[in-house]
Amino acid sequence: MSDAIIQFFAAWGMEDAEARATSIRDSVAPAFHYLDPRTPEPISSFDDLVAYVAMYTQYAPGASAEVRNLSETSGHFRATVAFCMADGQVQMGQYFIECDTDNRPVRLIGFAGLGDPA
Secondary structure, three states: OOHHHHHHHHHHOOHHHHHHHHHHHHHHHOOEEEEOOOOOOOEEOOHHHHHHHHHHHHHHHOEEEEEEEEEEEEEEEEEEEEOOOOOOOEEEEEEEEEEEOOOOOEEEEEEEEEOOEE
């Protein structure tokens, strides 16, 4: 299991901006690629990633993100993440994540929902 993946998503719920930035910087590889349905283009700089996660905190005060399931195949992970709003609403997402030799995310690609099995 990759503790860095869990740490990365836990940072999304941190209200302290400095602690959130430190947690994000410590959890991803020095060179990374992040993309989800709400990013207008891939993110590959720490400052841009920190700012993107800060928007989540700003627009959803009291919200958090939690890895609910994590499976691995040779250093590649599938993470099911619950984005939990302060009012109790939950939006699920899945991420496909490639990690470096230190198990830090190098490439994170997120999808809204859990996919339709049909």
